[in-house]
Amino acid sequence: MTRFWALTVGAATLTFALVGTPRTHAQDNKASPRERAGAVLFGQYCSTCHGVRLLKQDAAFDLAAATKEMPEERFIRGAKTARGTMPSFASQLKDAELADVYAYVKRGHTPDLDDVPMESNH
Numbered sequence: 001m002t003r004f005w006a007l008t009v010g011a012a013t014l015t016f017a018l019v020g021t022p023r024t025h026a027q028d029n030k031a032s033p034r035e036r037a038g039a040v041l042f043g044q045y046c047s048t049c050h051g052v053r054l055l056k057q058d059a060a061f062d063l064a065a066a067t068k069e070m071p072e073e074r075f076i077r078g079a080k081t082a083r084g085t086m087p088s089f090a091s092q093l094k095d096a097e098l099a100d101v102y103a104y105v106k107r108g109h110t111p112d113l114d115d116v117p118m119e120s121n122h
């Protein structure tokens with residue numbers, strides 16, 4: 001009898017372990033809500049110069065490449081500082097919004113974000 005219960009508890013534990021394991025891999029490719037919000041803002045304010053979907057061929061400046069080594073505060077400061085043809089976004093976007101844009105640029109564009117409208121310069 002004791003052995004029966006031990007087996008039952010063992011089987012239940014195993015079943016729980018298998019069923020209860022969080023399936024994180026399926027979500028790994030999906031943008032987080034923050035990254036999606038950042039993509040939307042990027043499409044409204046940044047894609048004309050930095051490239052639709054971060055594609056380099058129509059970009060004034062390869063923001064994705066530059067952002068790889070750029071900490072968030074530097075990105076936000078950079079986006080609020082006019083330089084050359086780069087306008088300052090200090091009055092148009094909040095730091096939290098620029099942080100979302102940073103999250104998107106840092107992550108890079110993936111197909112699940114293809115539905116986000118992006119302004120083109122041509």
Ligand code: HEC
Nearest residue numbers: 045046048049060061075078079083084085086087089101
């Ligand atoms: C009118 C064109 C234009 C638009 C719109 C634009 N940028 Fe830029 N951006 C540039 C150019 C050109 C540079 C390179 C400036 C330089 O260093 O000469 C640049 C550089 C940057 C840099 C790097 C600054 C640094 O400190 O090195 C950041 C960060 C940046 N842009 C963020 C943004 C974000 C975020 C948006 C949208 C909210 C945006 N840009 C919209 C043209 C643009």
